[in-house]
Amino acid sequence: MASMAITRHELTRRREQLQDLQRYLAVLEADHDGARAKLLGFRQRYLEALGPLMRELDELEAQLHQATALLSDALKRQGVDAPLPATPAAKPWPDIAALPSATPLPPEPVGPTMDLPPPSLKTLYRRAAMRFHPDLAPHGPEREVCEQRMMIVNDAYASADRHKLESMLLAAGEAPEKVIGGPADAVRAWLGLCEHLVQGRIRVVQAQTALLHSLQMHQLRIAIERAEAGGMRPLDIMAARLRAQISERRQELYIGERVGGDVSLAADFLRKRYQRVTGR
Template sequence: MASTAITRHELTRRREQLLDLQRYLAVLEADHDGARVKLLGFRLRYLEALGPLMRDLDDLEAQLQQATSLLSEALKRQDVEAPLPAAPRAKAWPDVAALPDATPLPPEPTGLLTDLPPPSLKTLYRRAAMRFHPDLAPEGPERAVCEQRMMAVNDAYERADRYKLETLLLAAGELPEKVIGGPADAVRAWLGLCEHMVQGRIRVVQAQTLVLQNLQMHQLRVAIERAEAGGMKPLDIMAARLRSQIAERRQELYIGERVGGDARLAADFLRKRYQRVTGLGLG
């Protein structure tokens, strides 16, 4: 009787631990989803404010690259070497992925909390073979998976690794009471499996949250919202800077399309453009 009381107390404590883990996971998921929604909203606002200007600037840079390529080829035909910067790379918006769907927890075993003898190692092996033997699987990827699992089953049986066999069977959906023994032990095993699954999900959410927080767009959002909270208008400032750059590129393009007849002017134009694009001086 005392043993049953201890078992009930242990199961109650483990259930509370599992609930605590699930509550912690729910907080992490809500934090991630909230940060993702904010980031997607910011990206939309950012593109509405600056997208047309950025496209205009990109178009001008592409025209400038074409013009400078033509100048460079013309100078080479005159045996004049002039630096040509690499074509600007298109900026790709990073993906802001949602969390993958969580694997549902298996149902809790039911029945009286009595201890029944667990099945023998040989019985566990036979059940595992019935589930994982590749000859029982259809052709294709599923059979390859079964081959890998059957290798693990054979290895565990040879080493008399009961825990490994139990883990494989429980993960495959075998009823805990048929793997561990009586319902009390089955519930204990079920709780252990659920804890393992929730902890794995916690690691996934934490890793994806870290990826989101390391996105340059996330850091830009934080900086801009902090500036806006201080009464500044950073998007307006950025738009003004883009308009200034657009005006400069239009002037640069105007010059670049008209210096082709003078090798000295063309070479000087290419050097200045190289310095602006690369930030490097020329010896």
């Protein structure tokens, strides 16, 4: 089946579309990386301000669970069924992954074949004039050489001698595809593959950014930074609440370790703790 030649205009348009996609992708990647950097910075600040207090509270909760489990076992041996809340589950920090590496785009195919329509004779002439016109050369021997070459260019154009113009341009360093055509099917396939890869990467970056914005930590960062912009100090308020909870758990642990000898007090203690932990 004969190949459908891609015109030079179409080739330029497709390349510009690909470049637009790549620029859009670069913006999306920069937005993602900026949001991720902000979130990592916020997490570090959050842990520095509250991490030690949170660890202390978790340790107290673990001790409380152990104390209440012992109380519950002791009451069961005495025929009293006391509710026992489940072991508090640890809440790991969510991963804030970086973007996966992008698949590199393949190199553009090159080669002097006739699949890509060659430029018109007039286009060749104009390109040769840009190369050899004496008015574009400095004075001296180089200008004289250009004058001689321009005479040959004019004669070749007047006689429609494409081969002469092509030979002169190729010898002067012009790319073969700009002079005698290029691999149309290969170029078309390359453009299609590049567009597919870039569009796939765009979907990956958009999905990763949406996942980043869905994290509870992201919402917390937004809320805290808005409060701070309004003159509040939410991290200090949260630290004060954690200290209050630590004080309450210490008191609760103190009581729990000392009510074991009184069945009524022990059962009441377990009931209240169950209500606090479960909200029921």
